[in-house]
Amino acid sequence: MEESLRPVIEVRNVDLGYDDYVVMRNLNFSIQKGDIFIVMGGSGCGKTTLLKALIGLKGPTKGEVLYYGKNFWDKDDKEQQDIMQRFGVLYQGGALWSSLTLGENVALPLQLYSKLSVKQIRQVVELKLALVGLAGYADFYPSEISGGMRKRAGLARAIALDPDIIFFDEPSSGLDPLNARMLDDLILELRDTLGATIVVVTHELASIFAVGNNSIFLDPESKTMIASGNPKELLKNSSDPRVIKFLTRGEKLGAGK
Amino acid sequence: MSPEKLTFDYSNPKILHLKLSGDWQISVGLPAVDEVTSQFALHRDTKQVTFDFSEVSKWDSGLVSFLLDLVNECERRDISVVREGLPEGVQKLLTLSLKMREKVVVHQETKESFLESIGTKALEVIKSIRLWLDFLGEVALSFGRLFMGKSCFRRDDFVSTVQKCGADALGLVSLISILVGTILAFIGAIQLKLFGAQIYIADIVGIAMVRVMGAVMTAVLMSGRTGASFAAELGIMQTNEEIDALKTLGVNPIDFLVLPRVLALVIMLPLLTLYADLMGIVGGFVISTGVLGLNPVEYLNHTQAAVKLSNVWVGLIHSFVFGVIIAIVGCLRGIQCQRSARAVGEATTSAVVTAITGVVIATAIITFVCQVLGI
Known part of the structure; x- marks a missing residue:
């Protein structure tokens, strides 16, 4: 019961870096259930490093990341695995396993972690592929389809187990505007129907305003987050020229400059 | 599978009222659709299916997949499905996936007959012979350009390949040759001991x-070591579109990538072979003098007398041919790699x-030719 009241993800005083090199310091934010949370910032500001820390691939150098109140990096492998099972991740290029067909790609998590029969797994796979608009593509290999389709298939795999939290790494990069729009709609749809919490790392302004209801803005120069909140309100109310510049594609340079 | 998840209610004629209860989640497991379809077989006059969803505590897309399958089964039997009893989220997902299903693409997998498959293989x-010849031709042309001084590759690339x-x-090579x-010394000893020779x-x-073992x-x-690494390196370059780049x-990938590799291996393999020959003789020497009790000086004199210069040339010809084979095969497989x-x-x-x-086939051919020529 307590779990539903807590934020899904809490990040407290987190520093990120590689060896001695600091990428980001002093990050503090929390993501509530049902949020579509945007991590934005210019290229090279550490968005992907932050994502790696959030999905459990690389720990922060300092601070803690809590999921439902549990400190992820303090737990042993087994408990970390249990927490990670509730994640779905859509990697930038789809990251499909190239030696498996799309159907097998989506089926693998189900075979590992569900109690369904072979026939039921096939049905769930068909459903997931249909949801991302790839009905009938189950027997294709990743090399036989286009980049945009690979990305959608990656999403089908990410949502195979109906995860509580879905992470998107640059979901619209490499997609045409219509497909990018379709993906945005799908993100909203997933949140509404499955009640998933969604974290999106992106710098596509159209997506940021279309889907996000909360966000943080990472700045590479000061190496920390300089703004947070609903992106639309940030655009309206922020007084920070760096944020305004980013959110208006540099057309409005903001009051400060 | 717990049967309580599904109960069948026939209180209204011709209507199957499905009562769903419990957890309908992928992680817990789901009832099979057959449980419902077997009911249709028992009650052939069923015309409509309705749902009671009030007892379900948790659900996820596993439920949607179950319902999707049920809808399909019902369509086939001309039974109408009333979706009103379902929560809004389920209805939405169901509609969405039914809509998406209309634009199904079918994978073009054609079954071949036996004769067809023989034809395709042939x-x-x-095609692969043609690819081989093409590639060999291109490498030959590339060598031509090299001798004309017109080929372009990075010297550093060549030097590091030579090093590798x-x-x-x-x-x-030392370990294996010794x-x-x-x-060889041990095998020889067993036979020659019989004659005291x-x-x-x-x-x-x-x-x-x-003559042959060092090179082979x-x-x-x-x-x-090297052939595999050539193939993997060029294969990954092909996958990353580096070769397209x-x-x-305007750079010929054969000149830029294949030529330095072939050149490096063709130069280095004969040198390595000479080294291997020496190491092999050292190995034989150590065993013969140390274990089998032969006189070291006599052994060296015998070796010197037996190994004529023509033997060394034959060994070097072997290794030159092997170098060409290994380098070209490695590069060809890498360049032909799919993505x-x-x-x-x-x-x-x-x-x-x-x-x-x-390498083995080439050894057989060279050995035969040498036999015929009496070298």
């Missing part, structure tokens, strides 16, 4: 190593297998 063989397929392999030398071990080890063993090692820059992780693995395997097969 055509593939012809020459000096870096010395340790491995062991081959000792093995153990000193001829020196001849056997010397001639065998220099080095070639086998280098197929696994060279082409668009996936699995294809890179296949390219590497096939590079090693083809190279070793080629």
Whole structure:
């Protein structure tokens, strides 16, 4: 019961870096259930490093990341695995396993972690592929389809187990505007129907305003987050020229400059 | 499967009222649709299916997939499905996936007849022979350009390849050659002991190593070491579109990538072979003098007398041919690689297998030719 009241993800005083090199310091934010949370910032500001820390691939150098109140990096492998099972991740290029067909790609998590029969797994796979608009593509290999389709298939795999939290790494990069729009709609749809919490790392302004209801803005120069909140309100109310510049594609340079 | 999740209510005629209850989640497991369809077989007059969803505590897309399958089964039997009892989220997902299902694409998988498959195989063989010839031709042209001074590759690339397929392999080549030398000495000893002619071990080890074994063993090692790495490297470059990037820059990938590799291996393999010959003789010497009790000076004199210069030339011709085979096979497999992780693995395997097969066949041919010519 307590779990539903807590934020899904809490990040407290987190520093990120590689060896001695600091990428980001002093990050503090929390993501509530049902949020579509945007991590934005210019290229090279550490968005992907932050994502790696959030999905459990690389720990922060300092601070803690809590999921439902549990400190992820303090737990042993087994408990970390249990927490990670509730994640779905859509990697930038789809990251499909190239030696498996799309159907097998989506089926693998189900075979590992569900109690369904072979026939039921096939049905769930068909459903997931249909949801991302790839009905009938189950027997294709990743090399036989286009980049945009690979990305959608990656999403089908990410949502195979109906995860509580879905992470998107640059979901619209490499997609045409219509497909990018379709993906945005799908993100909203997933949140509404499955009640998933969604974290999106992106710098596509159209997506940021279309889907996000909360966000943080990472700045590479000061190496920390300089703004947070609903992106639309940030655009309206922020007084920070760096944020305004980013959110208006540099057309409005903001009051400060 | 717990039967309580599904209960069937026939209180209204011709209507199947499905009561769902409990958790309908992927992680817990779901009832099979057959449980419902078997009801249709019992009650053939069913015309409508309705749902009671009030008892369900948790659900996820597993439920949607169950319902989707049920809807399909009902359509086939002309039974209407009333979706009103379902929560809004389920209805939405159901509608969405039914809509998406209309634009199904079918994978073009055609079944071939036996004769067709033989034909396809034959055509593939012809195609691969043509690819081989194409590639060999291009490499030949590329060498032509090299001698005209018109080819373009990076000297650093060439030097580092020389380093990788020459000096870096010395340790491995030493180990294997010394062991081959000792093995030859032992095998010779068993037979020659019968005639009291153990000193001829020196001849056997010397001639065998220099004429063929040194070259063959080095070639086998280098197929696994260098041939495979050529194939993997070029295969990954192909996967990353790096080779396309060279082409668009107007750089011939054969000149830029294949030529330095072939050149490096063709230069280094004979040198490695000479080194391997020496190491093999050392191995035989150590065993013969240390274990079998032969006189060291006599052994060396015998070796010197037995191994003629012509033997060394034959060994070097072997290694030159092997160098060409290993380098070209490795590069060809890499360049032909498809764009996936699995294809890179296949390219590497096939590079090693083809190279070793080629080495053995070439050895047989050269040995036969030498026999005929009396060398």
